[in-house]
Amino acid sequence: MNPLDYRQWPTTSKSIYxxxxxxxxxxxxxxxxxxxGGSGIVGDVLRDYLGGRIPIHVVKDLTVPDWVDxxxxxxxxxxxxxxxxxxxxxxxxxxxxxxxxxVTTGGIMxxxxxxxxxxxxxxxxxxxxxFGFPQLLYAALSIIDDxxxxxxxxxxxxxxxxxxxxxxxSLAEYVGEQLLGAVPYIFIDSRVQGVAVRFKxxxxxxxxxxxxxxxxxxxxxxxxxxxxxxxxxxxxLIKAGPNPVMEAVESVFADFSADPVKLELKGDGLLAKxxxxxxxxxxxxxxxxxxxxxxxxxxxxxxxxxxxxx
Ligand code: F6R
Numbered sequence: 001m002n003p004l005d006y007r008q009w010p011t012t013s014k015s016i017y018x019x020x021x022x023x024x025x026x027x028x029x030x031x032x033x034x035x036x037g038g039s040g041i042v043g044d045v046l047r048d049y050l051g052g053r054i055p056i057h058v059v060k061d062l063t064v065p066d067w068v069d070x071x072x073x074x075x076x077x078x079x080x081x082x083x084x085x086x087x088x089x090x091x092x093x094x095x096x097x098x099x100x101x102x103v104t105t106g107g108i109m110x111x112x113x114x115x116x117x118x119x120x121x122x123x124x125x126x127x128x129x130x131f132g133f134p135q136l137l138y139a140a141l142s143i144i145d146d147x148x149x150x151x152x153x154x155x156x157x158x159x160x161x162x163x164x165x166x167x168x169x170s171l172a173e174y175v176g177e178q179l180l181g182a183v184p185y186i187f188i189d190s191r192v193q194g195v196a197v198r199f200k201x202x203x204x205x206x207x208x209x210x211x212x213x214x215x216x217x218x219x220x221x222x223x224x225x226x227x228x229x230x231x232x233x234x235x236x237l238i239k240a241g242p243n244p245v246m247e248a249v250e251s252v253f254a255d256f257s258a259d260p261v262k263l264e265l266k267g268d269g270l271l272a273k274x275x276x277x278x279x280x281x282x283x284x285x286x287x288x289x290x291x292x293x294x295x296x297x298x299x300x301x302x303x304x305x306x307x308x309x310x
Pocket of ligand 1: 036037038039040077078079080081082083086128129130131205299302
């Protein structure tokens, strides 16, 4: 495993959060976060964490909803700054009157946004977009902190949770070992579903492995029926603290002789649990890549597709 980027995550998170200086941001009544893949996942995590306090809408597309207006703050996240969906959707949001702030390492987003007078937060580079997750996430959190306020203690706890995950490297390797050669079928407490989305993306990109995400309770009404037949999947059950529905699901798994890999997310709050899970499971996928003999960094089909799309 080459966990080098992961070892830097807590330091990167600390250095980004709070160090970002922005011009005035009008107080929004909703937040739209647009971004794809390793950048877009920031939206999923922030919706899990803050969606109960302020409406957060995540866009992974070229367009934005018709309700977007001057009361919406748009955070456009593209690690490379060259992703057409993110640039198009953020410019659409701007046309609708929304304040837009870009988060990127450079590219067209940095140059074009600045030319248009749009604020840009420029973050440091990483080995690949997904490994730059802390800089993208904590930059977006800083923006939201400026706009509507964020609980600083919860942010600190989320950085401590990354350190905790780095100490649990043997657990990460165990999880990775269990999933080799199977399609992981990830059942997750929907309060932290960003962890499963990120895990699926890391399985795809790092370990070149397909995966299925099944958020509970919705999965209780469809995915769970697949327990009635044998499939070449390996079930994963991700828990985030006490939840009677998760316990019921676990008991049904046992009744159908399914033997899931179980993971209880550590951490004091929702954001901490997300960061623990994302760090630990990311390392699990690097371990899988090593065992499978694949290069975790290369994503040739994505690169080819981006070239074709121009
Ligand atoms: C992750 C990855 C992709 C990109 C996605 C969007 O490492 O390579 O998922 O994140 O193609 O590109 P960016 O992040 O540059 O906007």
